[in-house]
Amino acid sequence: MERCDDNQRHWYRELSQSDQRPQLLKALGCSQAFTDYCCRIPDALKQLHEAGLLSAPLDYPALLDELQGEASAVADADALAACLRRFRNRHWLRIVWRDLNRLATTAQTVAELSDLAVACIEVALDFHYQAMTEEWGEPRSKDGEPQRMVVIAMGKLGANELNLSSDIDLIFAYPEAGSTEGGRRSVDNQEFFIRLGQRVIKALDALTPDGFVFRVDMRLRPYGQSGPLVVNFDALEEYYQDQGRDWERYAMIKARCIAGDVASGEQLMAVLQPFVFRRYLDFSAVEALRDMKGMIQREVQRRNLEDNIKLGPGGIREIEFIAQCFQLIRGGQEASLQARSLVTVLNELRELEYLPTNAVKELEQANGFLRDVEHAIQAWRDQQTQQLPTDQAARDALAWAMGCPDWQAFSVELARHRDKVAKHFANIVADPDEGSDVEPNTLAHWHTLLDELDHDHVRQQLEEAGFDDGDEAARMLVALLSSAAVQRMQSSGRERLYDFMPLLLEAASEAEHPTQTLLRIIPLIESVLRRTAYLVLLMENRQALGHLVRLCDASPWIARQLAAQPVLLDELLDASSLYSVPDKDGLRSELRQRLLRIAEDDLEAQMEALRYFRLAHVLRVAASEVSGTLPLMKVSDYLTYIAEVVLESVLDIAWHNLTDKHGHFAGIDEARKHFVIVGYGKLGGLELGYGSDLDLVFIHDLPAGLATDGDRPVDGTVFFTRLGQRIIHILTTQTRLGALYEVDMRLRPSGNAGLLVSSFNAYRDYQRGQAWTWEHQALVRARVVAGDELLAEKFTHLRRELICEQPRDAATLKEEVVAMRNKMRDHLLPKGSGGEKVAQFDLKQGLGGIVDIEFMVQYAVLAWSNQHPPLAHYTDNIRILETLQQQDLLPEADALALIDAYKAFRSQSHRLSLQEQKGRVADSELRDERDTVASLWERLMA
Template sequence: MVEATKVELALKASDIPEVLAVELRLGWQRLLERCDSRQQQWYAKALTGPWQGEMLKAFACSPGLLEYCTRFPNILMTLADDGTLWQPLPAESWRPTLDAACAEALTPEEFADRLRVFRHRHWVRIVWRDVNRLASMEETVADLSHLADAAIQAAVDFHHQRLVTEWGEPRSGDGEPQHLLVIGMGKLGACELNLSSDIDLIFTFPKGGETVGGRRSVSNQEFFIRLGQRVIKALDAPTAAGFVFRVDMRLRPYGQSGPLVISAEALEEYYQDQGRDWERYALIKARVVAGDAAAGAELMANLRPFVYRRYLDFSAFESLREMKSMIQREVQRRGLQDNIKLGSGGIREVEFIAQCFQLIRGGQETELQARGLLTILRQLQVSEYLPHQAVTELVEAYRFLRNTEHAIQAWRDQQTQQLPSAAEARAGLALAMGFADWAAFETELQRHREAVAEHFSRLIAPPEDQSQAHRDELQHWRAVLDEPEQEALQQALEAAEFEDAQEAARLLNALLNGSAVQRMQPSSKDRLDDFMPQLLEALREAQQPTVALLRIIPLIEAVLRRTAYLVLLMENPGALARLVQLCDASPWISRQLAANPVLLDELLDARSLFHLPEKAGLRSELRQRLLRIDEGDLEAQMEALRYYRLAHVLRVAASEVTGSLPLMKVSDYLTYIAEVVLEAVLDFAWQGLTEKHGHLTADGRRHFVIVAYGKLGGIELGYGSDLDLVFVHDMDANAVSDGERPVDSSTFFTRLGQRIIHILTAHTRLGDLYEVDMRLRPSGNSGLLVSSFKAFQEYQDKQAWTWEHQALVRARVVAGDEHLAAQFSRLRREVLSRPRDVPVLLAEVVSMREKMRGHLLPAGGAEKNAQFDLKQSPGGIVDIEFMVQYAVLAWAHQHPPLAEYTDNIRILESLNTEGLISSADAQALIDAYKAFRSQAHRLSLQEQKGRLASTALPEQRAAVMRLWQSLMESEN
């Protein structure tokens, strides 16, 4: 009676609804009836203690929790007394605690009972903390997952030892002990278990063999099948003490019809040969939860290529779209609207959204290979695949739905995600979720589900609805392509205004009837058949459809075995239109795409394709890309650099051919790209050398710079330009590195230079980074690969030829030590600013110009062939460069600003500012230089040599020749 009064007083002081209070009073009485006097006193005291409200809310919202306390009165007492009821548990504490709890179990039955009591104890703790919001949703699911991990490993260890005494120890053919590997799938794999989750498992073992040392020898597979059966029983079989976790093995290879356990080799072979898209989807969250950690890591690494394709996997669209349709049909067929997991706007839809991006893009973007759903959603925002608002809504909805799921399951510890219909259960759910009543909760739930459903409906939606006329055109093209007679195709192409319909028809027939197409798998051939009508329709927008088709066909041929790229273009009509536009404009771009189809990804987003970041943005983007790669994986780093360079050069070319980027910016960006790449290359090379040999000094400086000459030095890089580089260091010759394998400074920097060249020029799957020319270093090819600063200075003072000082005009440091870079700049200015014998200088410069023209122009000169060579013909680019270099060497000692810049445009401007040439002459040379370089870029993108008709650009050529005669010949 006294205890009943205490309950009444406590309930009156609480916000527990009366509909829940009725059940709570009865439950309280049952609890006390099961308690001894000591336990009764403890509960009575707790009822009036500081956490009275927590207990009443936990009991009211979870009759299941109250039932466990009734069956095991000591559970709550020990949790409260040792403080774990209010403290988070470290992940590493679960297994030792469970081992201690099961230490004295001698039989499988005793072990199973102790395992169940341990589970109930922590279920009570987790529900108490969840209902009272003492733990976040993330902590709740992590605790449940840690509990499962510990229980699985304990069951594996216990039964492995018992089975070894019967059958001996399983060993591989080379005698290596073998252990069962347990792969946790789904929510367990992602550490996202709910309060009543099944655990989806796959059993495997590293290597085949047989047992050794037992009464009889059996195969490893037989051993592990028996072990797996015992583990399942230990976890899943209901006893008087209940169960631990329900175990579902249906995700294993071949499902229920397959063996319970197969070797890792057989597992890998199954996925490689027979794995389906839904199995890829399932393996996204897979994690080895028990067994040898090293063997498990190796297995998961071997399975990763099956889950995550190396390229953008747009082929998954069809399967994902079918999965999505199945989800929607299932909701309607089964009437799942009250199911917060499977119903519209439920948990499954949030998971599907995240995992779609993982399947499609995870192969290239390792950040998307994480298992946790919230981690993936945040990364999708960072990568700008989902807008901030969408991610915010999905994250909030997911947390709300998972908390709701836990509250539903906490009610009676039942495996359900169904919204309750009974008044008591509804009141308990609303209270657990922090709402005054069911109506308020339901309103908020509906808001979240509508947001999820909206984002889900937009996901992998079919390409935008096409007009009936467009669909008719595609059907027409398909019918024509299926027609065996070429005449019908040619007529259709003529009607579509292809400029050379006969040639276009011939190209198409050669492609579609070629051996490569005939050897295609049926599914791949179907994709090609779907793609070609869309391509032909898109080609109608080209200026020269037949030319564009000619340029696109090599790309199609390159992807016949990787038709996911065709799906990419079909799924993204804008990307297909941009492909046609760019290939119509430039054979160079089309060749780049055919050689590297992975670049098609760059066509997806017009914003990034045609809007280039400044140098800081380029550097940041590369840094972000490289952060995804293990620091020690040089091969992956080299591939990342090559993709980065290819992608950004493609963006520059796309911007130029579409007119959105002026000439000066084209060279600027191509130069910036090279500089950013060189910075990264130096970092990689330096890291590799210091890891191997240690550091040369303790001051943190590198004492090394990369000096760029020529077009890179002059900030005038073109699409096909190589890099003229010189390496310089300023380290004491007697310095020795401090690593385990020390080397002297000369050896260190020589190897550093060699490593830089290797990273730049090694041919990988994506080609090389840049061609490198080191001939401008002191003494050319016969000189040291890396010069000391002192030797470089002495060479410039005493041995350098005039042409080498000319080259120094366009020299600048592009990567390396800032202190040494400043020294180099001072030396360059000092060398360029020396007084010189001007007549001798002029004669040498003119003589070098004549030699160069005679060597580089065709026999008889370009003019003999009615052509103007943009670089070497009189009045061309090199004439301007030589005039500029002569002016700097002749006058910089009196006019220091001439030695400040390395690019011709700003030097010409300085010549005018210093009063050395008139504004009109300076502008004439600048205009001519820009015009010539613009033509050179255009010809490069058209894959033509740098020559024009002899009548081209007459005003610019005349101005250059007039000024050459005035400056370089009048005094000669």
């Protein structure tokens, strides 16, 4: 402290005798640089202490305001350089004090270091821009628009995770070409900004008697050191589109505009985003990532980096690599993975279940520990190093900084974390051939087959491999590989296809029906010829390829769904979720989490999320059914749950959209919607199939005369009509992922001629006075599936009243029900072609089929609920049949026979649906069930 005067020495003596003595000793003992700065700037620590800045964080606005105040008094570049360095060194002391004494979290430390760097860059840029415009004038575009430089931070600064003595990786750009105006002489914009960039770098990077501010690295710019220091946006965009390499995608994940014309910079980032994050699952990045991983491993061995806690095995770089692999592959689909912060991304990987909770916990703990070690190493001499020290004093200081009793204890703890990181790193983008059951010479056989696309040769080889119809398989295979679409592919894509086909042929040869399976998968291949990343997905995940073959072997419907929406291949990656489905609460929670990651005003993204959710879960139901893990009754239940959860979210989205535009209803509880969606038919009866549409009715109970209170108010009738329209729009609009559901609104009062949304009173009056018998039959299977709970209770009460209390003559009711059944059979029962060798039975409309059971149930409910109210409780046929038996209205044997028949018909219907066959079976099938139903019809309805 030789530079200190008596007052300063007295202050340090007092501090060393205060309760902050341990903190002072730790800062001085663990950082020689801290001691050096205290000697060189003896007032700095005292000023920080008296301002209370050693015990509290400092945010970016406060840092910038302080630096701008100090810089406002400087007159030239040299004075600015000195000002920046004094500012940096003073706050470096503050940050190191807080970090070593654990008064700040690791996240706070890196954030404050990043804010410190950004403030210095912003002030240096502003100062030199003003100085240069006085000499050369203001840069303008060819249209006369003022131009400012944009500073893009990469790496740790981009992620807001700068360390204590880190380089700052920057890219400089400006919006448009042009020249300066208003100065002593005019120069081209690029020349102006290159000189500006050079001055900013010098202000930060040059070593002066006061040290440096931050070392600046510009090598991540286009063309690296051989490229111009600054380019305009068009040139930057063209470079990344035409020449951007995989490692540059990797680097751009953390890119952030930090200074200058940030608003224009954000627009540039939006344009560049598709370069970084592909719209689809980008497994094409895996090979590049595998190469990067190999380079990392080879570099560790070549440079003997065992003692480097960033670059060595199990180090910080490996943690970052793990996170960024998922970002590159899945970031285009999962916006939450586009975050720059490593900690944020790791948390998202846990939330999205891409990494196990325990793995993320280990990586987070290791990252926190290693970053603290990195800071302690760099705090020792304020040097950019991540190398473990060899000097005993430095080792003792590092162990002390990390809270360990000695170097040995520290080494054990460090090794524990690094071993865990190395284990997880080894598992990322591992070569799929490692541990594969497929013999290399087997695949070589298939490669040889594809080299010689002669039909007879291919047919012979396929037949020898077990393909049951080698001629047809060869025809389709040769047609695919000889097609114009394949010939037009880029060489890299064609290579992927030819690498994939041997794996597919080998897997298909193991299927129960090899030729049929191959023919079902070929349309999927044709659909992804321009997006061969999906083929890489299957090559990288051999189990997923196995699931694809098994599912397509079992069901052409599944094969067609995958061909239409290849994005669903992602669902094949996890067998535990593919062959199981969550309950309704689980479905609701998953969809809510998906939608929470999307901005509330981004309707397009919400619609895509809803569609993917529905497609993915219907695929899981189908996979579970064909694998035998989900029985028939559960299949319909889950398909219905999926629709209900989707409808709940669609209503919430549409409601938010309308209230955001028109406001809420004055004087009405905003928590209530006063609106319900009523499901009829299969939806109401919990009996949805894979291709079922939704029979819906919309009802509201808002008091008359109310209007919304927003800037664009509308009355209640208009509001709810628009709400209904918006719901139908969200459900039925064709997007990239198709429509959510087909919707049928014909069961509303007065059918297509009626209002889209009925008031509750109007609905009640219609049902009491104007509804036909068939409409009350439909009401048997009606229930609220989404919307306001109080209105749902009112509807349920009204339904029971209409079913139980409406006066009905049994004979007349029976006559009308039978007449409607005969009319349906005449109009809907498929007519035979006359040339069929074997007559067919239509499962739904045929005599003794599904609709006969449904009509008997509906008749029984309408005829007998007056004396037996429990009949009106359920809306699904099986539980109503059970209630009929419990109420002694149907003999137990008859009830069980109808239930068994109904299950048999529906089970067969589901199987046929998955086989993409019409709902008919040979006339000889299900004879006992049909005869039972027909006999009971005669007894009950004749």
